[in-house]
Amino acid sequence: MNHEALFADRIGGTQFGKSTEIYKFEKIKRAKAKARAQQPDLEILDFGVGEPDQMAPAPIREALKVECDKPENRGYADNGGPEFKAAAATYMKEFFGVELDPATEINHSIGTKPALAMLPLAFVNPGDVVFQTVPGYPVMATHSKYLGAQVVDIPLLEENAFLPDLSKIDPTLADRCKLFYINYPNNPTGAVATPAFYDELIAFAKKHNILIIQDAPYSTLVYDGERTSLLQRPGAKECTLELHSMSKAYNMTGWRLAFFCGASWAVNALATVKDNCDSGQFKAIQKAACAGIADKSLADGIRDHYEKRLRRLVEILCEVGFDAKMPGGTFFLYTKAPKGAGETTFANAEEASLYLIEKFGISTVPWDNTGPFIRFGAVFESAGEADDERVLNELAARLKKADLKF
Known part of the structure; x- marks a missing residue:
């Protein structure tokens, strides 16, 4: 059987599975294994993790224990029950002051990743243009390419506060654009969008007939200033689809x-x-989320946990020469990569990151899309809050030994 002839061109066709290219996350994984093999007693300090390090809040976990035993929660949820939609509407009102109709302006999804993957099916035809900000989360763009769209990368540059410069976008290209993907607070940069930028983007979208896709899983994790939603801005509801996740805000990664x-x-x-793609998330999970997602005190406690870690990370990194600054949001710290260490020179951020893992057991994530940057996450493993300082002090000691050059 010629199975190679069966693979779709969008995933490589006859060349599917034959690429020898190693992606950065696989390189990081291999570098961790190498570090463990060479130094079996070395504790890997993993600042490259992208998911919460704690469990979901107790009220949500306790509610799940009750809801999963109720007969009415068996069966398909389809496009969601009224309870979670109502809770989501309360969340949007309590956190952002945004009024939404639960019946027509909200729908649940099995995490944001599937929603982003499905979006192009609703809007993109072959030959259409889709804008995505880079560096960033590529799922919507990947599926747009699968459908024959032209994906245009809009760079996020430090000199523009990691906001896209709309004035540099070709108007002819914008006229062909269907979807404009943004993500604020932003992963990996930690940038928070300003009201002025949102207003400019809304005007841009209306001028060129574009749907803005605002991926907002970190919207509760803001450190200096108020939490914001694009839907707060005048006219946003006419041209915006905003996605909110329980994973980051309430440590519900895996609950989907x-x-x-x-x-x-x-x-x-x-x-x-x-x-036409799924039959909804388990009703008990939806109802359990209702027990906590509009509770600001729960969200504040989770935010404070990351803020404390991030502020200490900034101190440590600055002490050894990084130009580290407190992010506006998310649980990520994004900073210029070192240029070398000792007599070693790094060609890019990836080389710097691999060096830190292999030589010192410090795991980070490199980004080279718009210059060499390294992302440190405040979601590292520890034995609890009392152990955080030990881990961070160990990071400080190892970075000083690394003799980094900037």
Whole structure:
């Protein structure tokens, strides 16, 4: 059987599985294994993790224990029950002051990743243009390419506060654009968008007939200033679909629960596609989330946990020469990569990151899309809050031994 002839061109066709290219996350994984093999007693300090280090809040966990035993929660949830939609609407009102109709302007999804993957099915035809900010999360762009769209990377540069410069976008290209993907607070840069930028983006979207996709899983993790939603801005609800995740805000990674909200016509279109892709998240999980997602005190406690770690990370990194600054949001710290260590010179951030893992057991994530940067995450493993300082002090000691050059 010629199975190679069966693979779709979008995943490589006859060349599928034959690439020898090693992606950066696989390189990091291999470098960790190498470090463990060479130094078996060395504790790996993993600042490259992208998911919360704690369990979901007790009220949500306790509610799940109750809800999973209720007979009415068996069976398919389809496009979601009214309880979670109502809780999501309360969350948007309590956290952002945004009024939404749970019936027409909100729908749940099994995490934001599937929603982003389905989005192009609702809006993209072959030959259409899709904008995505880089560096960033590529899922929507990947599926847009699968459907024959032209994906245009819009760079996030430090000199522009990691906001896209809309004035540099070709108007002719913008006229062909269907979707504009943004992500604020931003992973990996930690940047928070300003109201002025949001207003400029809304005007841009209306001028060129574009749907803004605002991926907002870190919207509760903001450190200096108020939490914001794009939907707060005038006119946003006409041209915006905003995605919120329970994973980052409430440590519910693995529970797979999110929601998308905004323009009713866009919510309806994505919900229609979703209805043909899945049968909804387990009702007990949806109802358990209702016990906590509008509770600011729970979100504040999680935010404070990361803020304390991030501020200490900034101190440590600055002490050894990094130009580290407290991020506006997320649990990531994004900083210029070192240029070398001792007599070693790094060609890019990836080389710097691999050096830190292999030689000193410090795991980070490199980004070279718009210059050499390294991302440190405040989601490292420890034995609890009392152990955080030990881990961070060990990081400081190892970085000083690394003799980094900037």
